[in-house]
Amino acid sequence: MPAVHETVEQVRAIDVDQYKYGFVTDVEMDLAPKGLNEDIVRMISAKKGEPSWMTDWRLDAFRRWQTMREPQWARVDYPPIDFNEIHYYAAPKKNNAPKSLDEVDPAILDAYKKLGIPLREQEMLAGVQNSRVAVDAVFDSVSVVTTFKEELSKAGVIFCSMSEALREHPELVRKYLGTVVPVTDNYYATLNCAVFTDGSFVYIPKGVRCPMELSTYFRINEKNTGQFERTLIIAEEGSYVSYLEGCTAPQRDENQLHAAVVELVALDDAEIKYSTVQNWYPGDAEGKGGIYNFVTKRGDCRGRNSKISWTQVETGSSITWKYPSCILRGDGSRGEFYSIAVSNGRQQVDSGTKMIHLGKNTTSRIIAKGISAGRSNSTYRGLVSAHRKATNARNFTNCDSLLIGNKCGAHTVPYIESKNASAVFEHEATTSKISEDQLFYCMQRGLSAEEATALIVNGFVKDVLQQLPMEFAVEAQKLISISLEGSVG
Amino acid sequence: MLEIRNLHVKIEDKKILDGLTLTVNDGEVAAIMGPNGSGKSTLSYVIAGKEDYEVLDGEILLDGENVLEMDPDARAAAGLFLAFQYPLEIPGVATMSFLKAAMGAQRKARGEEELAVGEFLKRVRGAADKLGIPQDMLKRGLNVGFSGGEKKRMEILQMALLEPRFCILDETDSGLDIDALKVVSDGVNALRDGKRSFLVITHYQRLLNYIVPDSVHVMAHGKVVKSGGKELALELEANGYADYKTLAA
Numbered sequence: 001m002p003a004v005h006e007t008v009e010q011v012r013a014i015d016v017d018q019y020k021y022g023f024v025t026d027v028e029m030d031l032a033p034k035g036l037n038e039d040i041v042r043m044i045s046a047k048k049g050e051p052s053w054m055t056d057w058r059l060d061a062f063r064r065w066q067t068m069r070e071p072q073w074a075r076v077d078y079p080p081i082d083f084n085e086i087h088y089y090a091a092p093k094k095n096n097a098p099k100s101l102d103e104v105d106p107a108i109l110d111a112y113k114k115l116g117i118p119l120r121e122q123e124m125l126a127g128v129q130n131s132r133v134a135v136d137a138v139f140d141s142v143s144v145v146t147t148f149k150e151e152l153s154k155a156g157v158i159f160c161s162m163s164e165a166l167r168e169h170p171e172l173v174r175k176y177l178g179t180v181v182p183v184t185d186n187y188y189a190t191l192n193c194a195v196f197t198d199g200s201f202v203y204i205p206k207g208v209r210c211p212m213e214l215s216t217y218f219r220i221n222e223k224n225t226g227q228f229e230r231t232l233i234i235a236e237e238g239s240y241v242s243y244l245e246g247c248t249a250p251q252r253d254e255n256q257l258h259a260a261v262v263e264l265v266a267l268d269d270a271e272i273k274y275s276t277v278q279n280w281y282p283g284d285a286e287g288k289g290g291i292y293n294f295v296t297k298r299g300d301c302r303g304r305n306s307k308i309s310w311t312q313v314e315t316g317s318s319i320t321w322k323y324p325s326c327i328l329r330g331d332g333s334r335g336e337f338y339s340i341a342v343s344n345g346r347q348q349v350d351s352g353t354k355m356i357h358l359g360k361n362t363t364s365r366i367i368a369k370g371i372s373a374g375r376s377n378s379t380y381r382g383l384v385s386a387h388r389k390a391t392n393a394r395n396f397t398n399c400d401s402l403l404i405g406n407k408c409g410a411h412t413v414p415y416i417e418s419k420n421a422s423a424v425f426e427h428e429a430t431t432s433k434i435s436e437d438q439l440f441y442c443m444q445r446g447l448s449a450e451e452a453t454a455l456i457v458n459g460f461v462k463d464v465l466q467q468l469p470m471e472f473a474v475e476a477q478k479l480i481s482i483s484l485e486g487s488v489g
Numbered sequence: 490m491l492e493i494r495n496l497h498v499k500i501e502d503k504k505i506l507d508g509l510t511l512t513v514n515d516g517e518v519a520a521i522m523g524p525n526g527s528g529k530s531t532l533s534y535v536i537a538g539k540e541d542y543e544v545l546d547g548e549i550l551l552d553g554e555n556v557l558e559m560d561p562d563a564r565a566a567a568g569l570f571l572a573f574q575y576p577l578e579i580p581g582v583a584t585m586s587f588l589k590a591a592m593g594a595q596r597k598a599r600g601e602e603e604l605a606v607g608e609f610l611k612r613v614r615g616a617a618d619k620l621g622i623p624q625d626m627l628k629r630g631l632n633v634g635f636s637g638g639e640k641k642r643m644e645i646l647q648m649a650l651l652e653p654r655f656c657i658l659d660e661t662d663s664g665l666d667i668d669a670l671k672v673v674s675d676g677v678n679a680l681r682d683g684k685r686s687f688l689v690i691t692h693y694q695r696l697l698n699y700i701v702p703d704s705v706h707v708m709a710h711g712k713v714v715k716s717g718g719k720e721l722a723l724e725l726e727a728n729g730y731a732d733y734k735t736l737a738a
């Protein structure tokens with residue numbers, strides 16, 4: 001029948017060409033030799049002109065990392081990674097601390113243009129005034145530019161690359177770095193401590209509401225490199241910031257490692273909203289290539305009535321291993337996690353969150369939506385815990401999976417631990433499938449199979465999409481339908 | 490005009506339609522009656538293009554065009570509408586959004602411009618009122634938790650909004666209370682304009698008192714075994730299918 005035939009064609013066609021961001025930019029790079037040892041760690045630190053305490057911190061992490069083992073508990077499957085086959089530093093040669101955009105290699109500017117990321121403030125200002133977003137653009141190992149810095153600094157907000165923060169604000173970095181994710185937290189986080197190359201630093205002073213959205217755009221370009229970025233966001237008492245990160249990479253046959261660490265600190269009455277639109281190259285239909293996204297993200301609600309909210313739309317990477325978490329330390333603090341994880345082809349996702357209730361009257365909310373298509377596999381893994389002193393802790397968890405086709409899988413692994421009798425944790429989970437009959441019904445009304453799938457998927461994820469900043473919700477929605485193209489049948 | 494010629498259809502090695510021939514002219518209301526399992530729903534699915542069926546022989550022409558070569562959405566755009574015997578639930582998709590998507594897709598396929606939001610809402614509200622469908626039901630997930638009768642009304646609402654050329658109603662009367670039967674029949678009759686055709690599948694002559702057919706066809710063992718005028722339905726009501734079952738075997 002024609003419909004079957006067309007679906008078969010579409011599934012055949014699903015491949016790299018679905019991924020629109022797979023181009024490679026030709027720039028001259030400054031590459032560290034492959035492999036990892038103390039000299040490489042020293043070299044990275046020296047390249048960045050870091051203070052000696054930072055070099056020592058990295059070396060300490062490296063020595064600890066050598067004694068650690070890769071975690072095995074996640075429901076993902078991949079051949080062992082040879083950590084000596086990776087370049088741990090890759091920076092565009094011409095990018096030696098550019099003072100303005102004019103000094104940045106035009107090829108790089110062009111790359112961001114292709115990705116739809118505006119780096120020129122004038123271009124952004126030409127748009128609608130209130131939808132301005134400040135961008136920090138990270139290209140392989142280094143930040144190439146950060147926009148709107150001046151305007152932000154008028155408000156007292158510091159938004160810069162991590163390297164710059166280490167040079168300009170070492171005391172702030174030293175005070176907070178590694179206080180949310182300890183150096184020895186896990187294998188990849190420890191590796192990151194040793195070799196991280198750049199990332200974003202945000203500091204919002206007391207009582208300040210950050211005047212615009214902040215965002216970082218990560219781009220892996222060079223082959224055989226790892227990207228290890230480090231982000232640190234500090235929201236002082238009574239402040240507010242909304243931050244968004246996006247990421248893409250070229251199509252390559254070999255797998256590439258991305259092991260980031262993100263630390264958030266919210267003090268009394270502060271609020272941090274952290275959104276991610278993750279679209280690393282997912283590999284082809286047979287599972288060749290793609291990014292290993294092994295990421296540690298954690299927020300510390302350190303102050304009273306502070307709030308941290310994670311929103312993520314994950315469509316990329318061949319393997320995702322990530323659990324953005326909240327430590328609800330301050331009394332009355334609140335953690336939120338809203339997630340959409342889309343997997344297709346041979347992608348593997350093991351993701352979820354941890355809500356650690358330490359303080360009194362702490363609340364958390366988890367809404368996780370997994371959509372699996374093709375031969376992909378998706379696991380939601382979540383921990384909600386209440387410690388002895390967490391009187392009146394409350395959590396609500398809702399975890400839904402939607403399956404498209406018969407060859408994909410979805411799993412839910414919730415862990416609940418309560419050491420305080422007054423804690424109330426609610427958990428709801430559903431698994432559903434887009435059935436052939438539903439598709440036929442929609443098609444009988446005139447929708448194509450793809451339109452019908454998109455309609456059903458949009459209905460499934462709308463609660464979470466609403467949590468994204470307006471400017472990105474539409475993009476995220478498009479991204480989801482592109483990721484699912486060719487998944488029907 | 491819909492012409493079905495010598496249609497043979499099987500599913501999973503089971504032959505269900507066995508040389509069915511039937512013509513429905515423009516403006517005609519044709520009723521199909523027949524025992525359970527005789528293949529009535531199968532016929533409606535095959536006309537609409539459901540995938541699972543294998544057409545072994547025969548053809549289906551809508552205004553001379555072979556619909557068997559078209560995907561279900563193309564058939565819908567060409568004007569075929571099927572009111573399902575068992576409408577599907579689409580969780581998470583508000584009825585209103587579904588209507589908008591379906592109307593939008595069909596208009597696009599026909600090269601028509603999309604309706605302005607105001608005009609769209611006006612049409613939906615008007616049609617819903619006529620069918621006694623409360624507005625807040627349109628905000629709920631399509632058919633999710635709707636009662637049997639509510640689902641049937643929703644099918645007729647979609648039919649009214651999509652303005653098809655050829656409507657198939659598969660047991661739309663089953664599960665309707667007496668008042669609803671009247672409302673739904675009025676809805677169907679309002680769409681009779683002398684050009685639009687209907688294929689009404691039912692087990693009950695009662696429906697045909699409201700939607701008066703031009704022709705009645707008896708189906709048994711996958712083919713039409715007898716055709717006649719509306720009095721044939723009364724005869725069936727009195728005598729049952731016993732004669733036709735043996736006739737077809």
Ligand SMILES: Nc1ncnc2c1ncn2[C@@H]1O[C@H](COP(=O)(O)OP(=O)(O)OP(=O)(O)O)[C@@H](O)[C@H]1O
Nearest residue numbers: 500501503505523524525526527528529530531532
């Ligand atoms: N997927 C299937 N596999 C095997 N047999 C099937 C399948 N679908 C339908 N059939 C069979 O085809 C025959 C015709 O079914 P159909 O639903 O068309 O009957 P019907 O005339 O609509 O009956 P009713 O009046 O009960 O609605 C039945 O015997 C049914 O069991």
Ligand SMILES: [Mg+2]
Nearest residue numbers: 529530531574
């Ligand atoms: Mg039937």
